[in-house]
Amino acid sequence: MSALLEVDGISVSFDGFRAINNLSFSIGAAELRAVIGPNGAGKTTFMDIVTGKTRPDAGDVKWGTPPKSLLRMNEAQIAREGIGRKFQRPTVFEDQTVADNLTMALKAARSPFAVLGWRPSQASVEKVAGLASEVGLAAQVGRKAGELSHGQKQWLEIGMLLASDPRLLLVDEPAAGMTLAEREQTTALLVRLAQTRAVVVVEHDMDFVRRLNCKVTVLHQGSVLAEGSLDHVTRNPDVIEVYLGR
Numbered sequence: 001m002s003a004l005l006e007v008d009g010i011s012v013s014f015d016g017f018r019a020i021n022n023l024s025f026s027i028g029a030a031e032l033r034a035v036i037g038p039n040g041a042g043k044t045t046f047m048d049i050v051t052g053k054t055r056p057d058a059g060d061v062k063w064g065t066p067p068k069s070l071l072r073m074n075e076a077q078i079a080r081e082g083i084g085r086k087f088q089r090p091t092v093f094e095d096q097t098v099a100d101n102l103t104m105a106l107k108a109a110r111s112p113f114a115v116l117g118w119r120p121s122q123a124s125v126e127k128v129a130g131l132a133s134e135v136g137l138a139a140q141v142g143r144k145a146g147e148l149s150h151g152q153k154q155w156l157e158i159g160m161l162l163a164s165d166p167r168l169l170l171v172d173e174p175a176a177g178m179t180l181a182e183r184e185q186t187t188a189l190l191v192r193l194a195q196t197r198a199v200v201v202v203e204h205d206m207d208f209v210r211r212l213n214c215k216v217t218v219l220h221q222g223s224v225l226a227e228g229s230l231d232h233v234t235r236n237p238d239v240i241e242v243y244l245g246r
């Protein structure tokens, strides 16, 4: 499997504290990967580096084939390369309908320098319907986003990210605050999305990670502590000591 994203020996320090320490790992083009680890392990900082929010002191982040360095791009350029990030708290426009939110995302994806007077074409109406259905919100398109459940808002935001057809989605703790039924739907959604793109999920909820049924990377003190199936990493004595056994 050729790598879509390769993090190569990156380190970053904040006021002398090494949050990321010679971190290396790679993600395939159509892969679902869970990233776990104790608080402060560097999971958020890793996503900040990939999206260009934080610059590493050393190492490289290579993207695509032939590989380009993401470190030479700013945040907007990285987003245009096809890297989308879903933060933990949903940020949808609560007073707008699901369809409006998706339409705005589609418009922003086509023209980041928003065009006044833009009118939705038949193709974009169909695309919005397709996005809503992809994230399980086909029956909710006319509802205001503010009326949706927490889980539905998370799916809407994922749908908004999908409007720009990302090749890599970084998803931060999607299961937090969801009901069991919502978690199960979210698992199915992420698994489905990863059939055609890379999806990296940072998550603390081990039951959720188990349901993702994917390769797991365990971070600790800014480095990879273990990697493999969930059963493999959860048998690792180091992982038990620093993360599971607490």
Ligand SMILES: Nc1ncnc2c1ncn2[C@@H]1O[C@H](COP(=O)(O)OP(=O)(O)OP(=O)(O)O)[C@@H](O)[C@H]1O
Pocket: 014, 015, 018, 019, 037, 038, 039, 040, 041, 042, 043, 044, 045, 046
């Ligand atoms: N901007 C910053 N300035 C100073 N220290 C920072 C900064 N960002 C992160 N850190 C420190 O770097 C370490 C790694 O933080 P990070 O947020 O990446 O961990 P995490 O694995 O995402 O943790 P959590 O599971 O709690 O979200 C922590 O010790 C954190 O306090």
